[in-house]
Amino acid sequence: MPSLCRKGETVHLVCQENHPDRYSFISVAITHRLDGSSQTTLLRDTPFPGKCILHKPELGATLPVFVWDKYEEYSRVVPMVDMSTAEIEAYVETNVRVVGRLVEQEKVTAIHANHAVMMPVVAQRIHEALGIPYTVMPHGSDIEYAVKEDERFLSYATEALIHAGKIFVHGDEMEERVRKVFHGVPNLAEKLVELRLGVDTSDFELVSHTERKREIDQLLSALEVLPRGKTAAQEDALAKRLSHVRDIDSLRAALQEAAKYDGKRPDARAGEKLDAIEWARAPTLVFVGRLIAWKGIQSLIAALPLALEKRPNLRTIVVGHGPLREAMEAMVWALRDGRRDLVELIVTNGRAIDGSADSAAGETALDEVRDFYSDLERAEKLNDYYALARRVLRPDSVVFTGYLTHNELRHLFPCCDVGVFPSVVRESGPMVFLEALASGCFPLGTYFGGMKASIDALRDDLPADISEIMKLDRSKTVRDLTEKIPRAIEESGRYRETLARVARENYDWSSVATILMRAINGLES
Numbered sequence: 204m205p206s207l208c209r210k211g212e213t214v215h216l217v218c219q220e221n222h223p224d225r226y227s228f229i230s231v232a233i234t235h236r237l238d239g240s241s242q243t244t245l246l247r248d249t250p251f252p253g254k255c256i257l258h259k260p261e262l263g264a265t266l267p268v269f270v271w272d273k274y275e276e277y278s279r280v281v282p283m284v285d286m287s288t289a290e291i292e293a294y295v296e297t298n299v300r301v302v303g304r305l306v307e308q309e310k311v312t313a314i315h316a317n318h319a320v321m322m323p324v325v326a327q328r329i330h331e332a333l334g335i336p337y338t339v340m341p342h343g344s345d346i347e348y349a350v351k352e353d354e355r356f357l358s359y360a361t362e363a364l365i366h367a368g369k370i371f372v373h374g375d376e377m378e379e380r381v382r383k384v385f386h387g388v389p390n391l392a393e394k395l396v397e398l399r400l401g402v403d404t405s406d407f408e409l410v411s412h413t414e415r416k417r418e419i420d421q422l423l424s425a426l427e428v429l430p431r432g433k434t435a436a437q438e439d440a441l442a443k444r445l446s447h448v449r450d451i452d453s454l455r456a457a458l459q460e461a462a463k464y465d466g467k468r469p470d471a472r473a474g475e476k477l478d479a480i481e482w483a484r485a486p487t488l489v490f491v492g493r494l495i496a497w498k499g500i501q502s503l504i505a506a507l508p509l510a511l512e513k514r515p516n517l518r519t520i521v522v523g524h525g526p527l528r529e530a531m532e533a534m535v536w537a538l539r540d541g542r543r544d545l546v547e548l549i550v551t552n553g554r555a556i557d558g559s560a561d562s563a564a565g566e567t568a569l570d571e572v573r574d575f576y577s578d579l580e581r582a583e584k585l586n587d588y589y590a591l592a593r594r595v596l597r598p599d600s601v602v603f604t605g606y607l608t609h610n611e612l613r614h615l616f617p618c619c620d621v622g623v624f625p626s627v628v629r630e631s632g633p634m635v636f637l638e639a640l641a642s643g644c645f646p647l648g649t650y651f652g653g654m655k656a657s658i659d660a661l662r663d664d665l666p667a668d669i670s671e672i673m674k675l676d677r678s679k680t681v682r683d684l685t686e687k688i689p690r691a692i693e694e695s696g697r698y699r700e701t702l703a704r705v706a707r708e709n710y711d712w713s714s715v716a717t718i719l720m721r722a723i724n725g726l727e728s
Contacts, residue, residue, distance in 0.1 A: 204228050205403055206716035208251035215309060217258045217302055217322075219266070221275060225608055232257040235301045260301040267294050267321070269348040270495065272525065273466050283321070284353045291321065291355070298325045306335055313337065313723045316363075318345040319385075320356050323363035330366055336726035339364060340371040340398065341381055343630055343653070350384060357384075364388045368726040371398040371719070374656040376629075396722050400634060400653075401715035404707045406609070407641040409699055410617040415482035422614035423474045432468035432524075432605050437461055438532075445533055448545060451552050458529040458556055466524035470605035477520070479599060482618055485518045486692045489619040489644070491612065491635045492626075494525030496553055496569055499625030499649065499680060501527070504534050505550075505572045506684035507601065508592035513689040515595060520619065524606045530556045535601050538592040546589075550576070571627070575681040616642035620695040621688060624648040625680045633657070641706035643699030645691045647684070650674035664705050669694055 205228040207214050216229070223232035223245050232245035235258060245257075266277040267286055274280050283291065302325055305311060314329065314337040316322040326337035341360075349356040364370055365388050372378040372395055385391060410418045444457035470476075480487065492498045500521065511517055521531070530549055537545035549556065553569035579585040607615065616622070622639035624630075629652035636657050639646040648654035650673075658673050672690050675683045 204255050205251070206401075206712040207720070208249070208253040208255055209713070210716060210720070211252040212720070213253055214255045215258060215305055215311060216255055217260065217298070217305070219259060219262070219274075220257060221259075223257045225610060226255075228255050229257050230254040232259065234259045235261060235304075237261045237263060237297070239300075258301060258305060260298055262294065262297060265290065265294075267291070269318075269344045270493070272493075275465060275467060283349050283356065288355060295321055295324050295328070298322065299328050302326075303329050303332065306333060311335065313368075313726055315340070315719070315723060318342050319350055319360035319364070320345055321359065323367065324359050327363045327366050336368045337366075338369040338371060338723060338726070339367045340373075341377070343377075343380075343628075346380060346384055347628060361385055361387050364391070364394075367394065369396050369722050370394045371396050371722070373398055373400045374653055376652050376656050380629075396718070398718055398722075399710060399715055400637060401710050401712035402634070402637040402641045402706060404641045404703070404711045406613045407638065407703070407706075408617055409643045409703055412483050415618040418614050418618050419477055419480075419482055422611050423478060425611050425614065426469055426474045430465075430468055431471040431473075432465045433470040434464065435472050437464060438470075438472065441529060441532060442536055445536055445542075445545065448533075448548070451548060454533070454545070454548055454552070455556060458533065461529045461532075462526075466528070467606050469607055469611070470603065473604040473607075476599070476602045477604065477615075480518050480520075480602070481516075485516050486514055486621075487518050487520065487619045488621045488623060488688060488692070489520045489522065489615065489639075490623050491522045491607075491616075491638075492624065492633075494521070494523045494528040494531060496527055497626065497628040498523075498525075499627050500531055501534070501550065501569055501572050502625045502627075502680040503623050503684060504531055504538075504601075505575060505681045506688065507535075508538060508588060508595055509685035510688040511595040511600065512591055514692055517688070517692065518599070519601045520615070521601060521603045522605075522607050522612070522615070527556070528603070532603055535596065538589070539596040539598070539600075541589065541593045543589050547576075571678065571680055575679075578682075612638065616644050619644045621691045622646045623684065623688070624654065625675055625684065626652075626654065627677065627680075630654050637706060637710050640702045640710070643703045645673075645695035645698065645702065647673050647675055647687055647691055649677050649680065651677055660709065661702075661705060664701055665698060669698065 208228045223229045230249045234242045234244055265279045266274055267283045268280055271282055314326045314335055316326040316339050319341040323339045329335055330337055350360050364385055372381055441461040448454045448457055490503055494500055534546055534549050550569050550572045579588050616638055622644045624633055624636055626649050633654055636646050636648055661670050672687050
């Protein structure tokens with residue numbers, strides 16, 4: 204969006220963003236009420252020749268999502284697959300009313316819809332009513348959590364893609380997935396346009412070890428003005444409750460009580476914890492993403508004792524929110540405190556503590572961690588692992604920050620040596636991987652899907668043995684992390700400039716925006 208504004212375009216953005224003021228490219232924000240009225244909630248100048256105007260349709264109490272999460276103003280957050288057809292149609296028609304009115308009033312000439320559902324359905328109906336052409340860009344989440352799970356959404360998406368002018372895909376993996384899932388769309392191949400995911404590389408700078416503290420001070424300044432989520436008292440209370448946990452019911456109760464805060468905000472202690480890291484000397488590792496089992500955070504936590512054995516001063520920073528947040532804090536606490544029974548309780552009861560939309564997410568995603576522990580036990584090394592964990596994990600070894608926005612991450616990423624993105628689910632194109640590249644932060648990712656494509660794109664710029672370090676095997680992620688985190692720390696400093704250069708040359712949003720606008724401007728009504 205900033206790149207389009209820099210090019211002088213006027214863009215109308217329809218979404219459910221609650222904090223438009225956090226994004227410097229948004230000049231106007233308007234809420235469209237259910238009764239047909241509207242209210243301007245933000246009006247300001249921006250440093251761009253173009254402008255982005257955000258439109259937020261009021262939906263009532265229900266918010267449809269692909270993966271369940273907490274949202275501050277919705278009392279009912281429902282995975283789309285669990286909604287009735289009448290509810291889905293009501294959601295679509297609410298958006299059709301707002302977008303249709305917007306198209307006519309602002310003389311919008313084309314619509315771009317992200318995901319395969321449901322906004323492409325909105326675009327399709329406006330196209331049928333007003334003749335406005337539209338493009339669609341499917342993503343991994345909509346395909347995996349809606350289209351593949353429910354025939355209704357396959358039907359909705361297929362119909363929308365039939366009438367779309369162009370269908371954008373970011374990379375070969377996503378193109379293959381779209382071709383396979385939407386094989387019923389006539390002339391599909393002719394509609395496909397490759398559009399890589401991008402990153403605003405101007406937001407990220409290479410930062411030397413001696414400059415890291417200065418960069419973190421800027422992050423702390425950005426944090427100071429933000430409302431906070433998890434309090435210090437809540438953190439302390441969780442640790443006290445965990446000492447009394449002996450079964451799944453008491454564990455679930457402790458985790459649920461500890462999660463009673465706004466997860467879309469940084470922790471109260473986030474700045475204090477980040478400020479305590481010895482940035483000039485300590486090797487740093489960062490995980491950024493939703494804290495759900497499919498994102499693989501549990502594999503990283505399980506690997507840390509063995510990684511710390513090789514790099515005792517390693518500091519791990521976990522950024523994000525989600526239903527597995529408290530469970531992962533509990534797992535770190537249990538490893539550090541010698542509570543083997545609690546670790547095993549967590550990894551054997553995934554679904555009971557991971558409230559994600561996919562009913563198999565917890566069990567399936569945590570299988571690999573259980574297999575890792577089983578392998579250690581068969582090799583008679585599990586007791587040594589738990590003894591090691593108690594010895595090397597310190598209270599400051601792992602820092603949970605809570606939710607950080609791009610405004611804070613642009614300071615954090617360049618200060619980290621290694622980024623770890625061990626997703627269990629196939630990612631179509633993980634943005635955090637590209638942001639790590641742009642920062643010179645050495646990324647490790649599960650070697651399949653869009654992550655594989657991003658790693659393979661580096662093959663001409665890195666020695667084969669170095670790019671091999673980036674690849675995590677989905678079937679043995681924990682084992683790979685124990686071996687590759689120390690190697691990545693060792694090699695990261697040599698390739699920071701190379702990674703940042705590749706991001707600038709191949710993934711900067713300015714070139715992506717040019718391709719997007721060329722395709723949209725070529726549409727016929």
